[in-house]
Amino acid sequence: MTNYYGSQVSRLIEEFAKLPGVGAKSAQRMAFYVLKSPQERALALSSAILAARNTAKYCKFCQNLTDEEICYICKNDDRDSRMIMVVESPQDMAAYEKTKEYRGLYHVLHGAISPMDGIGPNELRIKELLSRLSSESLITEIILATNPNIEGEATAMYLSKLLKPLGVRTTRIAHGVPVGGDLEHVDSVTLLRALHGRQEL
Amino acid sequence: MTNYYGSQVSRLIEEFAKLPGVGAKSAQRMAFYVLKSPQERALALSSAILAARNTAKYCKFCQNLTDEEICYICKNDDRDSRMIMVVESPQDMAAYEKTKEYRGLYHVLHGAISPMDGIGPNELRIKELLSRLSSESLITEIILATNPNIEGEATAMYLSKLLKPLGVRTTRIAHGVPVGGDLEHVDSVTLLRALHGRQEL
Numbered sequence: 001m002t003n004y005y006g007s008q009v010s011r012l013i014e015e016f017a018k019l020p021g022v023g024a025k026s027a028q029r030m031a032f033y034v035l036k037s038p039q040e041r042a043l044a045l046s047s048a049i050l051a052a053r054n055t056a057k058y059c060k061f062c063q064n065l066t067d068e069e070i071c072y073i074c075k076n077d078d079r080d081s082r083m084i085m086v087v088e089s090p091q092d093m094a095a096y097e098k099t100k101e102y103r104g105l106y107h108v109l110h111g112a113i114s115p116m117d118g119i120g121p122n123e124l125r126i127k128e129l130l131s132r133l134s135s136e137s138l139i140t141e142i143i144l145a146t147n148p149n150i151e152g153e154a155t156a157m158y159l160s161k162l163l164k165p166l167g168v169r170t171t172r173i174a175h176g177v178p179v180g181g182d183l184e185h186v187d188s189v190t191l192l193r194a195l196h197g198r199q200e201l
Numbered sequence: 202m203t204n205y206y207g208s209q210v211s212r213l214i215e216e217f218a219k220l221p222g223v224g225a226k227s228a229q230r231m232a233f234y235v236l237k238s239p240q241e242r243a244l245a246l247s248s249a250i251l252a253a254r255n256t257a258k259y260c261k262f263c264q265n266l267t268d269e270e271i272c273y274i275c276k277n278d279d280r281d282s283r284m285i286m287v288v289e290s291p292q293d294m295a296a297y298e299k300t301k302e303y304r305g306l307y308h309v310l311h312g313a314i315s316p317m318d319g320i321g322p323n324e325l326r327i328k329e330l331l332s333r334l335s336s337e338s339l340i341t342e343i344i345l346a347t348n349p350n351i352e353g354e355a356t357a358m359y360l361s362k363l364l365k366p367l368g369v370r371t372t373r374i375a376h377g378v379p380v381g382g383d384l385e386h387v388d389s390v391t392l393l394r395a396l397h398g399r400q401e402l
Contacts, residue, residue, distance in 0.1 A: 004295040032292070049243050050243060066206070
């Protein structure tokens with residue numbers, strides 16, 4: 001990239017362009033925003049990056065992101081500690097938290113089994129899940145909420161084979177047509193899953 | 202926003218979301234990228250923000266962004282110092298530099314006249330342009346390359362009225378159909394401008 005704006009500005013544009021989903025044009029727009037905004041804004045962004053990178057860690061129980069040793073969900077006595085929902089990422093956990101319905105605990109795997117990407121069961125936080133099962137005798141149900149794609153399904157399958165022999169109830173979130181959509185835009189695999197999973201009214 | 206990931210991570214997501222063109226989802230993706238990447242990457246981004254904000258200044262001649270007192274274009278003796286192209290932003294300057302054809306100098310206004318946004322001629326770097334005209338007697342042509350929208354046209358009109366009495370040749374970049382497009386997708390104002398600006402072959 002030619003150095004049109006001086007080396008420091010070019011460096012900032014390059015750094016922004018390394019972020020996921022940020023192209024050359026957006027990176028340039030972000031850099032100019034930083035340059036035009038007050039000094040405090042640049043300082044706030046810069047220090048937020050360092051602070052988050054330095055303090056964020058995984059909850060010792062559920063592996064969710066947190067600033068402390070134990071995350072706010074595992075710490076909360078009002079949660080139903082008999083249920084653990086297994087998700088791939090903290091974002092998926094947040095998505096279910098937004099429903100404000102689920103009151104159980106979570107377990108974040110930090111990925112899904114994907115041999116193509118060299119990710120096997122050992123790369124995921126599965127042993128942490130097993131050690132919770134052996135130490136927290138209250139747990140009666142594990143809800144597998146990995147993504148409804150090939151990797152997520154394979155991970156759910158793998159986990160169910162691992163967990164069932166332990167005598168804990170293992171369930172999978174339902175597949176079906178999304179609420180609010182048009183049937184004509186739903187793929188046929190989903191339509192068939194919705195048909196097979198039909199329920200009495 | 203609920204604090205799903207601990208306060209430092211949430212703060213980082215909020216800071217990213219303040220950048221132009223970055224929504225809540227992209228901000229979250231960026232934050233997780235920073236958390237997952239090596240410490241050095243976070244440090245590089247964070248320090249690039251501060252370095253750019255602290256060192257970037259405007260060239261004392263053309264008002265382009267630079268780390269030094271005089272930008273690399275104004276410093277370059279090979280450039281044709283008889284021509285000044287007036288643009289709205291450093292990005293527009295960079296766009297013309299990429300053509301690798303224009304060899305004259307630039308002048309960056311840092312905006313365009315826009316009464317709706319409270320931007321009048323005094324908010325733009327116009328007096329700096331006039332002082333270049335009075336001190337650099339070599340200048341024979343001012344090319345007005347403000348954007349082809351209402352604000353840019355108004356600014357070009359304003360500047361031409363200001364500059365013509367000074368006896369300097371003042372030109373405006375041509376309007377017409379963009380190269381490589383389909384006529385059917387070009388708006389009618391542009392089509393008419395292209396017709397009126399037609400040239401002998």
